[in-house]
Amino acid sequence: MFLIDSLVLIAGVLLLLAIMSSKLSTRLGVPVLVLFLLLGMLAGSEGIAGIEFENYPLAHGIGTVALAMILFDGGLGTSIPAIRLAWKPAVLLSTLGVLITALVTGVGASLILGISWLEGLLMGSIVASTDAAAVFSVMRSGGMRLPKRLEAVLEIESASNDAMAIFLTIGCIEVLLGNVVPGPALLGIFFSQMIVGAAVGLAGGFAGAWLVNRIDLNSAGLYPVLVSAIGLLTFGVTTHFAGSGFLAIYLAGVVIGNRPLVFQRGILLFHDAIAWLSQIVMFVVLGLLCFPSRLLNVAWLSLAVSAVLIFVARPLAVFVSTRGFRFTLKETVFMSWVGLKGAVPITLATFPLMLATPEKPLQAPLLFDVVFFTVVVSAVIQGTSLTPAARWLGLEQPPEPEPPVTLEINSLKHVHGEVVDYAVGEDSRAAGRLVRNLTLPEGATIAMIARGDQIVPPQGNTRILAGDHVILVLKPGIVALVSQVFGRDDDSRGTIPDTLEFPLRARTTISELQEFYLISVEAPPERTLAEVICTDLGCTEPKEGDSVKLGPLRLRIARLGIDGKIEMVGMSILPEQDRP
């Protein structure tokens, strides 16, 4: 067997185990990255498999490429409205916030570890950035839903703050090595990182999106590769001109992801896969790299540093940076808790190891071990407790209903339109309705209805039945509207209807309702809503969620009292076409 053959075997086994462990993640409530890291440690020199791996430059290389691809995918999935909503606090968090975190942690580290202030600051800078891979893996893959603005701030912060941490780390090392004196030169590094990073990133994104739509390739499989190439090229050009490659590739991703693209679905899916692969490879490699026995030697010191970082530095940074942006206390507390650390600190911690000279040892091995331990602590404790914390703070949002789409066909050439297939379920709003009554938006045409093994030609008086597959040709941008038409009829299941309800006491009378809404109904004015609903339903035992129509209104039983009588009614206004 050649060496590469054994390496392929090991890689295959590790990838398979990592994918298996992701199944455990939801069951155990542990983020996947922690499991990947543990897997790496188990496979490592002091674990079961005993794989020797202590190549820091290689680890740094793998970490850099993997992080770049994770950020690129994150950018592709970030919508412009989310950025508009959150960029101000996110930018402050990723600059000022990182600086505060680094300073406070630095002071703590220098006192705890007995190293110089500047070495402390180096340590603080290394662990200052919130990790995009970790945050994305918990937020997007973990299925947690937060208020949109909070989610957007955290994602954009974590994607954009690595530039600042890298700058601080390199700055500290250069000063410690005596290559640079603190002052304007240092500020120069900062601005070149940020400005070159932003400029090349945006330019690369626009140029890339233009190229993808003009190039007219013969094979669909080449499009995702082309987009990856554009991302990597942007990263390379930026770092060549001393900019932040991470910032650049993220921005390029945002620009490309928000333009209409040829073969968009394939491109997004491919990069999602690449991001997963990158996460697995990066965390497993970092796990391989660490020596649990050496970590145990610094356990107590590292725990103290982690405590300063988690309980003092990050909260202070968040409170200062987001002041004036109208976050509630609960949201601020949650943001403080999402200071997840991940691969960036470990990658950055290899810098001192690679750059240290015999005269200037930079405390590199100590820093590496402490950083590693801190990251593991942060990933395990904060990562594992994020979902419970969101629930405890009352920030978790109900999950969005699954879209009813089962198939989307996008054209390879550039055509303004999509073909969409909806499977009509029992609870779909469309089930049982005539095609002409579907209130489809303009630009939506039903191409065919598949019923069993038959094709039904759609006409105005064709009735849609549960179990049908309805295939539509749509103009771009109206899928969401059409999905509403075919979506689940939430009313009938007693959950949130598609407009918000006004709560009314059940003993409200018809005349009171008429006073405020001037509705014309046949019911006697002295009747209460409870009586009207019961008469209409013809029932003796009302159930929560049952609803009746009353003129232009829908009245739904929102709550029953302990005596089984209706207590609260939810009033919503019927769309005009549904009124009698």
Add this chain to the structure above:
Amino acid sequence: MKLLEFLVPQAITVDLQATDKEGVIREIVGRLRQAGALAASDCESVIKAILSREELGSTGIGRGVAVPHTRHPSVDKLVACIATSQKGVDFASLDDHPAYVFFLLISPPNQPGPHLRALDNAARYMRDDQFVDSLRAAESPEAVISLIRDMDTQHNSGS
């Protein structure tokens, strides 16, 4: 129907001071008076009418949103105001959470159709979490207006 058509821009505020139901309704009605949309002599009776609608059930529809409304003879066309609070207001809402975003509507007595349509539109807009979050975060009346304009365009195209 576009909300901007009957929203009184000069009355919009992003900095409500009151923290209880009556106080907040008084404050918003006061702003409508300052903006010239209501006569000073009608204010008390408008406030009373809105509060008596609240008696039937809170218009706090959850998610931090309240839509206080009434019909009233003092106006001859729909009059609405959007206001946000940083502190949160106890509005006896459906979900027991404080309300931060207020859409207050006063309709003329004889136009039940537009009244209901406006309420329905407001409730429909407020179902969009991102819209509500953005409203809450808006730092100026201009920002509120531009959010409403976006939403109006989105909901009035295509269908």
